[in-house]
Amino acid sequence: MKTVAADPKGVDSGPHFMDGDHALAEGALAAGCRFFAGYPITPSTETAERFAERAPEVGALFIQMEDELASIAANIGAAWAGQKVMTVTCGPGFSLMVENLGLACMTETPMVIANVQRGGPSTGLPTLTAQQDMMQARYGPHGDNMIIALCPDSPQECFDLTIEAFNLSEYYRVPVIILTDETVGHMHEKVVIPPADQIKVVPRNNYSGTKEDCRPYKFDSQGGHPMVRAGDGYNFHITGLTHNEKGYPAMTAEQNKIVVTHLMEKINGNADQIIRLDEDQIDGADVVVVSFGITSRIAVKAIQDARKEGIKVGSLRMITIWPFCEKRIREISAKVKAIVVPEINYGQMVLEVERNAGGRCKVISVNHCGGAVHDPEVILDAIRKAML
Amino acid sequence: MSTTEIRFSGFGGQGIIRCALITGKALALYDDKFATMTQSFGPEARGSACAAQLVVSDERVLYPYLTQPSILMALSQEAYDKYYSELPKGGILIVEHELVKLRSEHPDLRLMRVPATRYAEELGNRLFTNLVALGFFTAVTGVVSADAMKKALPGLVPDRFLKINIKAFDKGYEHGIQMMSQNGEAAS
Numbered sequence: 001m002k003t004v005a006a007d008p009k010g011v012d013s014g015p016h017f018m019d020g021d022h023a024l025a026e027g028a029l030a031a032g033c034r035f036f037a038g039y040p041i042t043p044s045t046e047t048a049e050r051f052a053e054r055a056p057e058v059g060a061l062f063i064q065m066e067d068e069l070a071s072i073a074a075n076i077g078a079a080w081a082g083q084k085v086m087t088v089t090c091g092p093g094f095s096l097m098v099e100n101l102g103l104a105c106m107t108e109t110p111m112v113i114a115n116v117q118r119g120g121p122s123t124g125l126p127t128l129t130a131q132q133d134m135m136q137a138r139y140g141p142h143g144d145n146m147i148i149a150l151c152p153d154s155p156q157e158c159f160d161l162t163i164e165a166f167n168l169s170e171y172y173r174v175p176v177i178i179l180t181d182e183t184v185g186h187m188h189e190k191v192v193i194p195p196a197d198q199i200k201v202v203p204r205n206n207y208s209g210t211k212e213d214c215r216p217y218k219f220d221s222q223g224g225h226p227m228v229r230a231g232d233g234y235n236f237h238i239t240g241l242t243h244n245e246k247g248y249p250a251m252t253a254e255q256n257k258i259v260v261t262h263l264m265e266k267i268n269g270n271a272d273q274i275i276r277l278d279e280d281q282i283d284g285a286d287v288v289v290v291s292f293g294i295t296s297r298i299a300v301k302a303i304q305d306a307r308k309e310g311i312k313v314g315s316l317r318m319i320t321i322w323p324f325c326e327k328r329i330r331e332i333s334a335k336v337k338a339i340v341v342p343e344i345n346y347g348q349m350v351l352e353v354e355r356n357a358g359g360r361c362k363v364i365s366v367n368h369c370g371g372a373v374h375d376p377e378v379i380l381d382a383i384r385k386a387m388l
Numbered sequence: 389m390s391t392t393e394i395r396f397s398g399f400g401g402q403g404i405i406r407c408a409l410i411t412g413k414a415l416a417l418y419d420d421k422f423a424t425m426t427q428s429f430g431p432e433a434r435g436s437a438c439a440a441q442l443v444v445s446d447e448r449v450l451y452p453y454l455t456q457p458s459i460l461m462a463l464s465q466e467a468y469d470k471y472y473s474e475l476p477k478g479g480i481l482i483v484e485h486e487l488v489k490l491r492s493e494h495p496d497l498r499l500m501r502v503p504a505t506r507y508a509e510e511l512g513n514r515l516f517t518n519l520v521a522l523g524f525f526t527a528v529t530g531v532v533s534a535d536a537m538k539k540a541l542p543g544l545v546p547d548r549f550l551k552i553n554i555k556a557f558d559k560g561y562e563h564g565i566q567m568m569s570q571n572g573e574a575a576s
Contacts, residue, residue, distance in 0.1 A: 017413035017425075017540075187452050188409065188425035190416035294452070301450040376451060 001171045001224075004203050006030050006163075008196035010058045018191040020158040020184040021046035021088075024114050025054065026193060027162025028086045031201050033112070034060040035083040037074035039067050042126045043182040044088040044116035051086075068096035072113070076100060079109045080238060082204060082229040084166055088114040090182075091133050092123055094140070101175055102141030103240045105263060108173040108217065110204075110227070112165045115177060116185040119370025129182035130370030131293055131344040135351075137177045138322045144260045146267040148274060149177040149322040151292040155189045161319070167202040168274060172223035172266055179321055181344070183294045183373060207234065215245040219258045221265035271323040278317040285314030287386045288332050289340045290353055292318040294373055299342055302379035313383055321349070326356045333357035338386035342366040342379050362386060390446055392531055393454045397439040397471055398463030398484075403518030407461070408440030410522060410540050411532055415444055418536035424449040437466050444531060459529055462488060463504065463521060472497075480529055484521065500528050500567065507559050511552060519545075519553045520560035527564025534561055 010029035018026070024047045028036070036055070038048045052062040061078075065071040068089055075085040089097060094115050104111055119125025120132050137149045148168050150161045158180060165176040207214055207226040214234040218225045228236045237247035242259050244250040267274065278296075280303075282288055287306075291299040296317040306313045316332065318325060329352075333339060338361055341350040350365040357363050366374065366382045396407045405427055412425040427440040441457075443449045460475055461482040462468035468488045475481055477496045485503040493499065502524040508516040526534050538554055545553045 015417050017409065017416050017423075183426075183452060186426065188412055189423070189449075297450045297452070373451075373453070 001167060001202050003167070003200035006196040006199035006201050007032055010034075010060070011193060011196040011199060012054075013193050013195045016191045016193065017188055018155050019046060019186055019188045020152065020155040020180060021116060021186065022050045023155040023158035023191050024088060024162050024178065024180070024185075025050035026191075027159040028112065028166070029054055029058055029060065030159070030193065030196070030199050031084065031163045031166035032203070033084040033086045033166060034058070035075065035078040035085045036060065036087060037063045037065050037071045037078070037085070038087045039065050039071050039089070039093060041068075041090055041093045043118055043185050044090050044093075044114065046185070047088040047114060047116070068093040069100065072097040072100040072104070072111075075111050076104055076107070076109050079111055080227070080230050082206065082227075082231075084110070084170070084204060086112045086114070088116060090116050090118045091120040091136075094133060094136065098136070098140040101147075102143060102145060104175045105141060105145040105147060106143075106240050106259075107238050108263075109175070110169040110173050111175050112162065112169055113175060113177050114162070115179055117179065117181040125370050127182065128371040129294065129344060129373060131179070131181055131295065132346075132348070132370055134179060134321060134343070134345065134348045137179055144264060146264045147175050147177055147322060148172065148267060148320070149179050150319060151179045151321045152184060152319075153293055153296050153317070154184060155187060155191045157319075158184065159191050159193060163199060163201065167200070170202040170204060172270070172274075173225060173227065174267060177322075179293065181294055206232065211235065216247045217243065217245045219245065219262035221262050221269050223266055223270065267323055271326075274320060274323060275325050275328075276319040277325055277328060278315075278319055280315040281312075282314035282316060282332060284312060286312045286337045287340060287383050288314040288316055288336050289342065289379065289383065290316045290318065290329070290349075291342055292321055292349065295342050295344060298374045298376050299379055301376040302383060305376065305380050306383040309384075311383060311387055318349075324352045324356075326352075329353055329356035330358070333360040336361050338362035338364055340364045340366060340379065340382045340386055342374055342382070344368065344370060344373065391449075392444045392459065393457040394442040394444065394459040394461070394531065395439055395454060395457045395471055395474070396442070396461045397437065397467035399466065400438045402438070402463050403515070404438045404463065405440045406544060407518050407522050407525075408442050410537060410544050411525075412442050413544065414532050414536035414540035415442075418539045419533055421445065422447060422449050424452045426452055437464070437470060439467065439471070459531065461521060461525055463517065465489060482521070482525055482528065484517070500524070500564070502560060502563060504560060507563070508556060511556055511559065516553060516556035519556035520563075523557035523560025523562075524564040525560075526557075527561045528568060
């Protein structure tokens with residue numbers, strides 16, 4: 001990925017005491033996002049507020065739309081007009097965005113969507129935390145498609161991962177979803193924003209060749225292809241229909257295979273480059289706790305206590321949730337007695353862990369519904385049980 | 389690893405959340421500590437009772453919520469009634485002198501009373517109550533340095549009221565130091 005230093009105009013360098021929601025907005029501005037169309041919803045509203053407040057001084061545009069459907073639609077438009085774009089929401093709003101999320105996947109439109117998860121289903125628990133939209137992020141839109149999703153565990157990571165989200169989104173031309181939660185979104189901690197010249201961003205890559213050679217698409221299962229900017233004088237077409245490299249409808253089974261294979265493989269085929277994991281003491285472990293987001297912090301507390309009891313326990317924190325770290329789970333499952341998967345939902349990512357563990361080790365789900373983080377003691381109990 | 393859990397509480401409009409923000413910023417940015425601040429966001433947090441929580445540690449805070457608060461600042465009767473029983477033996481209970489009627493003398497706790505509202509009114513506005521209380525808190529708990537607290541104020545209080553807020557802080561701080569020496573406790 002070709003990167004350049006961030007535009008200092010968007011970078012509020014220095015140490016801050018900031019909540020995760022605000023850090024998302026600062027990350028977006030630092031990454032070069034200059035367009036944000038959104039609709040407020042707890043617990044994500046503070047991100048929109050921060051972006052709106054900072055937009056005039058940075059030269060960005062903030063629009064409060066009439067709803068979430070319009071928000072993501074405006075973002076798709078602005079992305080093709082040359083802007084880096086972002087929106088934030090939570091479950092109920094994300095559900096409304098899902099249709100056009102599919103359009104963004106199909107049209108290979110770069111954008112970042114943060115889902116500050118709250119308890120569901122439906123309007124659920126507006127002010128309380130959850131991790132219940134993990135599968136929705138991956139499987140929300142109809143048809144085969146693939147996105148990237150990242151999962152921060154702190155306000156600092158909300159900042160850092162938003163920049164990474166933009167970079168991945170620009171390079172792979174795919175919507176990148178930040179799956180955070182109410183706890184991280186509303187929690188204040190120290191956030192250090194580096195100087196602009198230390199922040200690496202992937203700039204928008206706009207086509208600048210001849211009109212004859214202009215192609216908004218290239219179906220080769222790779223990233224790095226230029227966008228074509230509306231208004232630059234090129235004739236091209238964008239549609240949700242199965243299309244050819246010029247973007248015009250080409251509705252055959254053969255073309256669908258070409259397009260869908262590209263959409264899936266540009267992400268899955270590059271999973272090794274995309275996936276980031278945070279591992280601790282997995283070599284020689286009897287038990288590995290696989291966790292993500294706020295739950296991983298609670299898990300570390302349980303892991304520390306378990307180690308004091310002499311249990312050999314490792315930690316795997318998934319910073320990248322999608323694509324899923326299939327290969328690593330397969331490797332680990334061949335070496336440990338059990339994998340413990342705590343999450344604030346009825347059991348979602350544990351299904352991926354089970355699928356990839358393939359029966360080679362026990363997989364213990366430590367789940368509960370939305371509203372609260374785990375009691376570390378509950379995770380500790382599961383680690384003890386894993387040893388039996 | 390030493391971890392301190394603090395609850396700031398009072399009624400809406402007293403600047404309770406601000407107290408936690410200032411203290412958290414002071415600790416995390418200027419006192420080289422790890423600090424995680426959370427607040428209740430539900431309907432129960434609006435109107436009468438208002439609370440913000442701070443977990444302070446020498447190492448990274450893993451669990452962001454309170455498990456065993458050892459310091460409670462209660463600036464209203466309701467806040468005091470709701471939270472004082474959480475404190476363990478030896479815990480620090482800071483109450484607003486005139487707004488909180490004590491249910492006992494709390495012999496098991498380090499009880500500290502501060503006339504924050506009166507001092508704030510003397511400075512010209514009841515709105516400075518939280519800063520007087522914070523100054524007092526800083527002096528009697530020793531959790532955070534006065535220097536760091538003052539450094540944390542810009543950006544968290546309006547610029548034009550910065551000086552008077554520092555004055556309010558100092559007023560509470562001096563009162564706290566005085567009380568400590570009267571009680572024969574070493575000032576922090």
